[in-house]
Amino acid sequence: MKADLAMFGGKPAVRAAYRRLEWPVVTDADREAVGRVLDSRKFTVGAKNEAEIHGLEREWAEFCDTRHAVSVNSGTVALELALAALGLGPGDEVIVPALSYVATAMAPLYSLAVPVFVDIDPVTFNIDVTRIEEKITNRTRAIVPVHLGGLPAEMDEILALAKKYDLLVVEDAVQAQGGTYRGRTCGSIGDAAVFSLNVEKSIPTCGEGGLVVTDREDVAERIRSLRILGEDLSTEERLYVSATRGSNLKLSSVLAAFTRSQLARFWDYQHKRDANTPVFVDRLAQLPGIVVPTVPDDRTHMWHMLRFRFDPRAAGLDGVSPGRFRAALRRALLAEGVPLTHYQIIPLPGQPVFQDQNAYGNGLPWSLPGTNPQRYDLADYPVTCQVIEDSLCLRRMHLNPEAGPALAEYATAFERVWDNLDRVGKFARAMPYEPPWHSVPNGPRLPEANTEAKAA
Ligand SMILES: Cc1ncc(COP(=O)(O)O)c(C=O)c1O
Structure with missing residues (x-):
């Protein structure tokens, strides 16, 4: 029988002690x-x-x-x-x-x-x-x-x-x-x-x-x-x-x-992370619609942060936009106890400091003579917008050297959510939705065509 999701009243998959791990480890x-x-x-x-x-x-x-x-x-x-x-x-x-x-x-x-x-x-x-x-x-x-x-x-x-x-x-x-x-x-x-x-x-x-x-x-x-x-x-x-x-x-x-x-x-810790992080990532890679971090052969990944992108079509949820899918997954996985976060809710050029060119007053340094005008328009950063809108991250503290057992429970939580994707999809379609950067007070907006409507 399918376990009910915590967001709908079931028991969370991740025990309380694993919802926030300690970092740094102090010895x-x-x-x-x-x-x-x-x-x-x-x-x-x-x-x-x-x-x-x-x-x-x-x-x-x-x-x-x-x-x-x-x-x-x-x-x-x-x-x-x-x-x-x-x-x-x-x-x-x-x-x-x-x-x-x-x-x-x-x-x-x-x-x-x-x-x-x-x-x-x-x-x-x-x-x-x-x-x-x-x-x-x-x-x-x-x-x-x-x-x-x-x-x-x-x-x-x-x-x-x-x-x-x-x-x-x-x-x-x-x-x-x-x-x-x-x-x-x-x-x-x-x-x-x-x-x-x-x-x-x-x-x-x-x-x-x-x-x-x-x-x-x-x-x-x-x-x-x-x-x-x-x-x-x-x-x-x-x-x-x-x-x-x-x-x-x-x-x-x-x-x-x-x-x-x-x-x-450090290397002792890193070797432990090199052992337990890929096991977790590989389990998630089995679930359709999760795009896990890639490590090209010519470089190492230091596992500072894991970013997972979510593709509703590959998950079988046609008609659900990536933004909605990610927002619904965030609700579901946080309820299960997986400590996922966003890492940046807006491309850097969208930050008010750059939008308003507000550093030293009087538009400085952008207003200095001879300075090229800068246009910090979010529409120029479509990939960054898409990635912010369709992904969630697991940060450093949850990748600490002893995180193996916690990561295994996070993977179980993902699997449980994937067993219930039909309900998550229904929730995603019905929930109120705005792209993450709309939470920035007086933040910039993108034409609708670039976000949800385009993706769906
Ligand atoms: C990519 C990157 N650059 C610069 C910094 C700034 O470092 P600090 O917080 O020590 O000022 C950070 C901080 O986390 C960072 O993640």
Whole structure:
């Protein structure tokens, strides 16, 4: 007999303890690392013989196969400083994907540069490399590919374009710590790369932090200065003399010590994820109408996030639009206890900050003389819109190294929902529906033809 769905009063498939898993995993080794700093009384990078920040920077550079790693207090700051240190200036254009965390697109504003968005690839969810060239102008200075969800972007194509047009490449490797692309480590492929250590990342700290990696000595040196009010660091004794504008953006020693401890057991955790995540993904792949993450042979997936697309036709639900199918599945699977989330409810160019061109007032930096006008129209990002409208994600904390049994229950929940697709389809047809980006207060709208009506 078919089990009744939890959304219709049945018992949820996933036990309560598996509905929210813990991440980061904190062990005695982490406690010992933090305690070591408290006992040493060396809390900042400037303390004499400070060991943890310097140790983390050395180990992170080694981990990424780069010559330098410079720590800062978040991944966002890492990207802001990387672009600034590479020489980005007012009115320059930076190409970014239309799907990422908003920090990717916001960071150029730090240098008064403007983001230019490119639609994503429907399979990898990374920047669509076939659509970059049409966005390159006389003002383009850099491309920031994001290794979204843990899957490296098409770096060879991006490097070729960068060479052709003399552009900088900064990898946003925040979600792909430890990943590889054609044998190269994420972070070592572009001119510089950035990482975040926030608590959701695979190698976290106990708070916020970030790192820039690069082979370029000059860039590393500039970031070291920018993170401490632009001070001139060429003298042995600190003279408190600022050569340029900067801010106080340093990481603390406690946070560095915690991350070193997590870094030391990262591969152990990753191997466990490499064992249990594909088992889960393969079970879901058996269900018609679920499109599971793809891993091309030439790169690794670091399982930071899993995105599943839902195709109502392949599931046998003709006449139900992908948006409605996804919305009904969200209701059904959340009721079963599967902790699915959206990751972005709107393409980045649709964010009010870009729609209203509201950064520093007076339309700056978009209003700077000589700056190319930007048109942030959602209709230019059809794939990103479709992916946001027809997919749901499972995030980092639910892919922790011990998540195997929880993932098995999530798979059972999906199977139960698929056993009842006729009822889910009926629910999907009758429910009130709006695309996810309509939840953005005063957010942009798309012509109906681009969303539900087109899909159905
Ligand atoms: C792709 C991406 N870039 C940049 C960032 C910014 O990192 P942070 O939160 O440390 O500022 C994040 C944060 O999660 C991210 O996912």
